[in-house]
Amino acid sequence: MRELTFAGFTKKYVEELSVEHTTAIYKLLREAVTQNARLKEPLYLYAVSNGRLKTLLTASKKTAFYDEYLRLSKEFTCPELLNGLEAGTSELAQEYQKVWRSFCSVKGKVKRDERVKNMMAEKIKRLQEEKEVTTYRICKDLGLNNANVNHWLKNGCNGKVSMSTARRVLQYMDSYFAVQS
Incomplete structure (x- = not known):
């Protein structure tokens, strides 16, 4: 990117x-x-x-x-x-500096999102191991592309999934964990 x-x-x-x-x-x-x-x-x-x-x-x-x-x-x-x-x-003047601050905020969003996706992936992998849930099962249940989710979880390729997809997978695992307990 x-x-x-x-x-x-x-x-x-x-x-x-x-x-x-x-x-x-x-x-x-x-x-x-x-x-x-x-x-x-x-x-x-x-x-x-x-x-x-x-x-x-x-x-x-x-x-x-x-x-x-x-x-x-x-x-x-x-x-x-x-x-x-x-x-x-x-x-x-402050009005010009506001444009710069907006730029910094947008530019920083990519790094923040990557950091959050990494933390989500770690939690998901931990939950997968605890409950023996495969990436295939997650993708099948959520209708996601298995290759992209697998690449994200196994190789840390954050560009393979969006923030909303990462959130969906984490919510699925949290709810799966709660239901199975």
């Missing part, structure tokens, strides 16, 4: 915030100015991190955002801006 980058995150973020679900700078700017002020800060960070700042400055020339965008572009180069956000020393 590819690692999430700030450029990729901001692209997806502005697309999701946009009413039109677009990443076109001119459309996003028009929307930010007329109906969706929440796009202002993410749009700037999207443009900077994706090498489209020049386009944004050109597009925003006759808008209320231009002076702020221009000031920011002169104050911070792209690396300085990203390094400041990463280090937590950025002098950017």
Whole structure:
């Protein structure tokens, strides 16, 4: 799985915030100015991190955002801006820093999910051993792909199952354990 980058995150973020679900700078700017002020800060960070700042400055020339965008572009180069956000020393307004914190939260979710899936797998394997329940039986009862669940439990390949599938297997084992006792 590819690692999430700030450029990729901001692209997806502005697309999701946009009413039109677009990443076109001119459309996003028009929307930010007329109906969706929440796009202002993410749009700037999207443009900077994706090498489209020049386009944004050109597009925003006759808008209320231009002076702020221009000031920011002169104050911070792209690396300085990203390094400041990463280090937590950025002098950017809180609204810009919120976008960075959202990125950190999303990026950290993958690692948290993997850690949780590992803990679930360990508990499931322990319960399987105690009650002599095979992975085949679990998959048959739950209608899951045996190869994927087996690969997850035996080899620790967390990408083979979703969090919801891992939860279902754990709930099944917990209930199986309770019923059989």
